[in-house]
Amino acid sequence: MTWDDPVPETDQRLVAAAADGEERAVEAALRPKDLGEFIGQERVREQLDLVLKAARQRGGTADHVLLSGAPGLGKTTLSMIIAAEMGAPIRITSGPAIQHAGDLAAILSSLTEGEVLFLDEIHRMSRPAEEMLYMAMEDFRVDVIVGKGPGATAIPLELPPFTLVGATTRAGLLPPPLRDRFGFTGHMEFYGPAELERVVRRSADLLDVAIDPEGAAEIAGRSRGTPRIANRLLRRVRDYAQVKADGAITREIAAQALDVYEVDLRGLDRLDRAVLDALLRLFGGGPVGLSTLAVAVGEERETVEEVAEPFLVREGLLARTPRGRIATPAAWAHLGLVPPQQSNPPGQQGLFGQ
Numbered sequence: 001m002t003w004d005d006p007v008p009e010t011d012q013r014l015v016a017a018a019a020d021g022e023e024r025a026v027e028a029a030l031r032p033k034d035l036g037e038f039i040g041q042e043r044v045r046e047q048l049d050l051v052l053k054a055a056r057q058r059g060g061t062a063d064h065v066l067l068s069g070a071p072g073l074g075k076t077t078l079s080m081i082i083a084a085e086m087g088a089p090i091r092i093t094s095g096p097a098i099q100h101a102g103d104l105a106a107i108l109s110s111l112t113e114g115e116v117l118f119l120d121e122i123h124r125m126s127r128p129a130e131e132m133l134y135m136a137m138e139d140f141r142v143d144v145i146v147g148k149g150p151g152a153t154a155i156p157l158e159l160p161p162f163t164l165v166g167a168t169t170r171a172g173l174l175p176p177p178l179r180d181r182f183g184f185t186g187h188m189e190f191y192g193p194a195e196l197e198r199v200v201r202r203s204a205d206l207l208d209v210a211i212d213p214e215g216a217a218e219i220a221g222r223s224r225g226t227p228r229i230a231n232r233l234l235r236r237v238r239d240y241a242q243v244k245a246d247g248a249i250t251r252e253i254a255a256q257a258l259d260v261y262e263v264d265l266r267g268l269d270r271l272d273r274a275v276l277d278a279l280l281r282l283f284g285g286g287p288v289g290l291s292t293l294a295v296a297v298g299e300e301r302e303t304v305e306e307v308a309e310p311f312l313v314r315e316g317l318l319a320r321t322p323r324g325r326i327a328t329p330a331a332w333a334h335l336g337l338v339p340p341q342q343s344n345p346p347g348q349q350g351l352f353g354q
């Protein structure tokens with residue numbers, strides 16, 4: 001596997017959606033092996049099931065598949081399931097690992113018939129590689145350039161039919177000619193609490209950890225809609241249950257453990273809460289500029305903007321406005337604080353109606 005990029009420090013948080021190589025190795029044991037085992041994502045699952053069944057009935061290779069969605073929602077898992085359902089081997093690489101068109105040519109020319117090529121972070125591939133991929137996807141052919149300058153010649157190379165599974169967190173960044181060459185695009189959504197609870201119970205089963213439904217629900221509720229985070233929290237709660245109790249996970253044990261790890265009931269961690277806390281206590285709920293907020297929290301501007309804010313916005317706790325960041329009523333409620341009295345004329349909803 002080539003997930004070569006180092007995970008930034010801020011992504012080493014317990015609630016980060018990204019994973020490093022070590023974690024991916026641990027995750028391998030928890031991956032569902034077929035579509036029936038894959039929890040949630042009903043629509044994508046159903047559509048993919050049809051695509052794969054039809055390809056199998058025709059005795060051919062499945063169409064190229066593009067999976068988009070946030071990290072940790074199961075794109076890699078689905079690509080492995082596609083290969084398994086087609087009875088085909090899978091090759092895994094990523095956009096950033098393909099710097100030159102030659103890197104891609106080497107991979108493509110070594111594929112066997114029907115093989116699945118999983119290209120993670122496909123939006124981060126180099127432009128020449130991307131252009132080579134167009135032809136490979138459409139005509140199962142690449143032009144290998146031999147030599148340099150005016151004497152360079154293109155030698156056409158036939159490829160066996162293969163299925164490309166591209167994964168991206170940013171479907172909008174893909175050039176339309178690339179997007180159009182996928183026969184099927186599946187958009188992965190964040191998971192609901194009931195689905196995450198199933199993920200936790202299934203993983204606990206595989207890890208041979210006793211957990212009751214309330215314990216699973218407690219972990220699910222703090223997992224930010226993301227199976228990867230649910231599995232990671234489960235592993236930390238398992239440690240706690242083993243050291244501090246009899247190993248079994250109940251609601252109480254899960255809550256105690258996640259309090260120790262500073263992951264709150266809604267899945268906010270220390271950084272998220274620090275941002276909200278500063279916004280509410282120091283700036284009365286805003287509006288306040290991003291730079292000022294970052295200084296108040298003692299973090300880089302980018303950290304606040306790219307690491308903390310997306311989840312706070314998604315949760316409806318913070319809003320980005322042209323005049324600065326503002327807290328929503330839910331943010332006051334979440335931190336157990338009372339918004340300051342407003343002196344606005346009747347009909348205006350305080351800070352939020354401005």
Ligand SMILES: Nc1ncnc2c1ncn2[C@@H]1O[C@H](COP(=O)(O)OP(=O)(O)OP(=O)(O)O)[C@@H](O)[C@H]1O
Pocket residue numbers: 017018019027028030031032037038039040041070071072073074075076077078120199227228231
């Ligand atoms: N639907 C699901 N049911 C059960 N477990 C799941 C599901 N989706 C993901 N997981 C688990 O979550 C973890 C992360 O999944 P996966 O690596 O497939 O995510 P990803 O979307 O490819 O992430 P990235 O974008 O970072 O590569 C794995 O351990 C996987 O088993």
